[in-house]
Amino acid sequence: MKTKMKFNNFQEILAHIDNFDPKLYGHTRNFIDGNVSYLSPYISRGIISTKTIYNRILTNGHTFQSAEKFIQELAWRDYWQQIWLNKGNAIDYDFKNPQPKANFEGIPHSILNAQTGIEAIDSSIKELYETGYMHNHLRIYLASIVCNVAQCHWSIPARWMYYHLLDGDWASNALSWQWVAGANSSKLYYANQENINKYTYSKQKNTFLDTTYEVLMNSNHIPEILNEKSSSILSTNLSQFENDIILNEDLPLVLYNHYNLDAEWLKDIEANRVLILEPSFYEKYPVSDKVIEHILFWASKIPNIQIFKGSFEALQQQFQGTIHFKEHPINSHYKGVEHPRDWMFEVKGYFSSFFAFWKKCLKSIQ
Numbered sequence: 055m056k057t058k059m060k061f062n063n064f065q066e067i068l069a070h071i072d073n074f075d076p077k078l079y080g081h082t083r084n085f086i087d088g089n090v091s092y093l094s095p096y097i098s099r100g101i102i103s104t105k106t107i108y109n110r111i112l113t114n115g116h117t118f119q120s121a122e123k124f125i126q127e128l129a130w131r132d133y134w135q136q137i138w139l140n141k142g143n144a145i146d147y148d149f150k151n152p153q154p155k156a157n158f159e160g161i162p163h164s165i166l167n168a169q170t171g172i173e174a175i176d177s178s179i180k181e182l183y184e185t186g187y188m189h190n191h192l193r194i195y196l197a198s199i200v201c202n203v204a205q206c207h208w209s210i211p212a213r214w215m216y217y218h219l220l221d222g223d224w225a226s227n228a229l230s231w232q233w234v235a236g237a238n239s240s241k242l243y244y245a246n247q248e249n250i251n252k253y254t255y256s257k258q259k260n261t262f263l264d265t266t267y268e269v270l271m272n273s274n275h276i277p278e279i280l281n282e283k284s285s286s287i288l289s290t291n292l293s294q295f296e297n298d299i300i301l302n303e304d305l306p307l308v309l310y311n312h313y314n315l316d317a318e319w320l321k322d323i324e325a326n327r328v329l330i331l332e333p334s335f336y337e338k339y340p341v342s343d344k345v346i347e348h349i350l351f352w353a354s355k356i357p358n359i360q361i362f363k364g365s366f367e368a369l370q371q372q373f374q375g376t377i378h379f380k381e382h383p384i385n386s387h388y389k390g391v392e393h394p395r396d397w398m399f400e401v402k403g404y405f406s407s408f409f410a411f412w413k414k415c416l417k418s419i420q
Contacts, residue, residue: 064355070091079123083123086189097131103395103396104129129412139381146209149237154236156206158207161284163282163283165179172261174192185220186218197231199263201231203262203276203277208234212227217345225383246263246264246266246270290340299360299361299362303374306378309388310327310353311329311332314382315355316380317356320393380394398415401418
C-alpha cells in the first residue's frame with residue numbers, strides 16, 4: 055500500500071501540490087494505491103484552502119481539462135460546506151428522505167473490531183485506528199455494509215468514522231454517509247466482493263458480499279457477522295487544557311478553531327492569537343486523541359498561539375476588544391469581524407445536487 059503523505063509545514067504542502075499529477079489522479083483515484091493527493095487533513099482543518107490548491111494546480115501548467123476530475127473533487131468539499139452553511143443542523147438528520155432499511159441504531163461489533171471477514175474492509179479499519187486515514191472508496195464500501203447490509207441508521211456509524219478521521223469534515227462525512235444510505239440520494243449504494251477485489255487487489259471469495267448486485271439490493275437478510283450491534287459511545291479528551299490565557303487589550307484577537315488553523319491568515323498584523331476548544335462543540339462532534347494531536351501540531355505553526363478551553367462567551371468575558379474569525383457553520387454564535395473563506399469559485403447558496411452546483415461553477419469560470 056502506498057505510504058501516506060504527512061507534512062510538517064506549509065511549504066511542504068505547497069511542494070507536494072507542485073509535484074502532484076491531477077491527470078493521473080483522474081485515472082487511478084478509485085484504486086487503493088491510486089494517485090490521490092492526501093491533502094484532505096489540511097483542507098479540512100483550514101490549513102490550506104481549495105482555492106489555493108486550485109490556483110496552484112493551474113499555475114503549474116496543468117489545464118483545467120486535464121485536472122478537471124481533481125478540481126471537481128475539490129468542489130465537492132465546497133459543495134458540502136455550502137449545504138452546511140445554508141441548512142445548518144438539518145445535516146445531522148436524514149436530509150432528503152427517511153433512510154430506507156434503517157432498522158437498527160448502532161454499529162456492528164465486527165466493524166468496530168475490524169472482524170467482518172472481508173480483508174480489505176478489516177485492514178482499512180485497522181489503518182483508520184492507527185493513522186486516522188481511510189481511502190475514500192473504502193469509506194463508501196464500509197458505509198454500504200453498515201447501512202444497507204447490516205441495516206443500521208447512518209448517524210452513529212458516521213460519528214464513529216468522523217471521530218477517527220484526521221480529515222474529518224462533518225458536512226462531507228455526514229452527507230456522504232447519507233448519500234450511500236439513501237437519506238441524501240434517490241437510491242442506495244451497494245458494492246459486491248468483485249468490485250472490492252478489483253479496486254483493492256484482493257482475491258476473496260465466499261464472503262457475504264460475494265454475490266450479484268441484484269441479490270444484494272433485494273435481500274433483507276443480515277449476515278450473522280453483522281448482527282451484534284453497539285452504540286459506540288465516544289468522547290473527546292480535553293483534560294490537558296485550561297482557560298488561562300494572557301491577552302493584550304490594546305491588540306485585536308485573531309481566533310482559530312477546529313476548522314481554521316490557517317497560519318497565513320492575518321499573519322502580518324500584531325494581534326492576540328487564540329485557538330479555542332469549545333467543550334460543547336466536542337460533545338456534539340467528538341474526535342479522537344490523534345485528531346487533537348493533529349490540531350495542536352498545526353496550531354503550533356501559528357506564532358504566539360495560546361490555547362483556550364471554554365465557550366466563546368467565556369472568552370468574550372476575558373477580552374473586550376475586536377475579535378476576528380473566519381466564516382464557518384460552527385461559528386454562528388461568534389461575535390466580531392467575520393472574514394470570508396477562500397472558496398474555489400464565487401458560487402454560494404444551497405443546490406439540491408452537486409451537479410447543479412458544478413454547472414454553476416463552470417459557468418462562473420467561463
